[in-house]
Amino acid sequence: MARMKFLCDAERCIECNGCVTACKQENEVPWGVNRRRVVTLNDGVPGEKSISVACMHCSDAPCMAVCPVDCFYKTEEGVVLHDKDMCIGCGYCFYACPFGAPQFPQAGAFGMRGKMDKCTFCAGGPEKDNSKEEFAKYGSNRLAQGKLPACAEMCSTKALLGGDGDVIADIFRNRALKRGKGAEVWGWGTAYGKPDNPQQQAPKGAKS
Amino acid sequence: MINARKIMVAGVALAALATVAGCGEKEQVIVYQQGKYQGKTDTKPADNDPGSSLYTTSKWTKGDKAGWEAALKSRNQNQNEYTRAN
Numbered sequence: 005m006a007r008m009k010f011l012c013d014a015e016r017c018i019e020c021n022g023c024v025t026a027c028k029q030e031n032e033v034p035w036g037v038n039r040r041r042v043v044t045l046n047d048g049v050p051g052e053k054s055i056s057v058a059c060m061h062c063s064d065a066p067c068m069a070v071c072p073v074d075c076f077y078k079t080e081e082g083v084v085l086h087d088k089d090m091c092i093g094c095g096y097c098f099y100a101c102p103f104g105a106p107q108f109p110q111a112g113a114f115g116m117r118g119k120m121d122k123c124t125f126c127a128g129g130p131e132k133d134n135s136k137e138e139f140a141k142y143g144s145n146r147l148a149q150g151k152l153p154a155c156a157e158m159c160s161t162k163a164l165l166g167g168d169g170d171v172i173a174d175i176f177r178n179r180a181l182k183r184g185k186g187a188e189v190w191g192w193g194t195a196y197g198k199p200d201n202p203q204q205q206a207p208k209g210a211k212s
Numbered sequence: 213m214i215n216a217r218k219i220m221v222a223g224v225a226l227a228a229l230a231t232v233a234g235c236g237e238k239e240q241v242i243v244y245q246q247g248k249y250q251g252k253t254d255t256k257p258a259d260n261d262p263g264s265s266l267y268t269t270s271k272w273t274k275g276d277k278a279g280w281e282a283a284l285k286s287r288n289q290n291q292n293e294y295t296r297a298n
Contacts, residue, residue, distance in 0.1 A: 005281045077249040080256065087251025130252035133260050147257040150270025150283045156291060167288040168281075175292040182294070 007063065007082025008125050008147075009169040010156065011176055012056045015183070016163035016196075019044055019054040023155035023164050027058070030126065030154035031143025037107045039123040040155055056155070056164045059084060059105035059123035067097035067106055067122075081147070082169075083125040088141045093117040125166070126153040 019042050027033065027040045040058035061084045068076040068084065075090035076097075095117060097106040108117035128145030131138035138145060146153065156166030165172040258280035262268055270287055272279030289295050 005284075074250040077251065077254070079254065085254065087249075090251045127257065128254075130254040133255050133257070145257070147284075148255075148260040149266075149268045150257075150262050150272065150280065150287065151268060152284065152287055152291075159291075162291055162293055165291050167291070168285060171285055171288040172291070175288070175294075178292070178294055 005081060006169040006171075008061060008127075008167065009082070009172060010056075010058065010060060010125075010153075011165045011172050013163045013165070013176065013179070014053045014055045016161045017042070017054040017056060018161055018163070020160060022158055022160055023056045026154040026158035027123070030146070031124075032139075033121070033143065034109045034111065036111070037109055037121050039105075039107075039121065041104075056159075057103055057105075058155070059101075059125070060103055061123075061125055066100040066102070070096040070100040072096065077130075079127065081125075081127070083127045083147075084122075085124055085127060085129050085142075086120065086122065087130050088119045091119045093119055095120075097122075126151070 021042050024038060024040050024042060028038070031039065033039055040056060042054055042056050044052055044054040046052045061082055063082070065076065065078070065084045067086075068078070071086075072094060073090050073092055075087045076084060077086070078084050093108060093116075095108060097120060098104070098108065106120045106122045108120055110117065124142050124145075126144055126146035128134070128138045128148065129142030131141060133148040134145050144154070151157065153166040156164045159165075165175055256277070258272065258277040259275055261274045262270055262272055262283075270280075270283035272283050
């Protein structure tokens with residue numbers, strides 16, 4: 005198996021924030037922390053592009069490199085996880101991450117950071133799989149249930165793909181090959197491909 | 213006489229070793245090794261029984277990594293609408 009990866013198709017993302025909602029609901033993420041966020045470029049301008057961003061589970065993760073207590077680890081599936089029992093909330097990982105993935109709940113007084121929280125690729129953490137302790141600290145462990153991350157599985161336009169890197173790359177490649185190009189760089193045809201027979205007309209009398 | 217000399221040579225050698233030992237530089241940055249870190253160990257997803265999960269469609273036998281991977285790969289195809297709708 006290749007490494008687990010996310011891939012967001014900017015042509016398809018409609019900024020619905022369904023992935024953000026799915027993540028928060030699935031993992032019961034605390035207020036103030038968004039493990040996943042939708043970023044829009046040129047918002048409001050025709051041709052705007054949105055992309056859903058969370059932890060990219062880097063192959064050479066900078067958060068792992070800078071952690072002074074070595075609380076990060078990488079699973080066999082390539083998912084970057086951390087041990088909240090060891091985390092000291094220093095915030096180095098937050099500064100090191102180019103995606104702003106590690107975040108700190110600030111519920112306490114004096115802007116206290118608390119234990120770092122990040123996307124787990126719905127793979128839980130270093131507790132007994134699908135136990136109460138694991139859910140409380142890290143959220144749902146869907147991989148142990150044979151499922152994929154909730155954000156990707158819930159995406160209505162299938163803009164966000166998540167899973168085995170090889171498989172989702174094949175899905176995306178197949179999709180990209182069916183797209184238009186040139187003047188049709190954005191819009192329905194680009195995102196969903198062209199119809200097999202463009203000359204085909206809707207039958208008369210039928211609802212459009 | 214010979215014994216005293218031997219002891220003296222050994223003592224000098226030990227003193228020399230102790231002196232240069234301070235010159236060695238110990239790695240202070242934690243180097244991550246695959247599968248080893250300072251926290252708790254984690255179990256592998258394939259080591260779970262799929263029957264214990266709610267609403268799962270994936271099937272594999274407990275501990276069967278290849279089976280778990282195959283189940284996930286087939287589930288991955290649910291994200292491919294070219295195989296779902298067309």
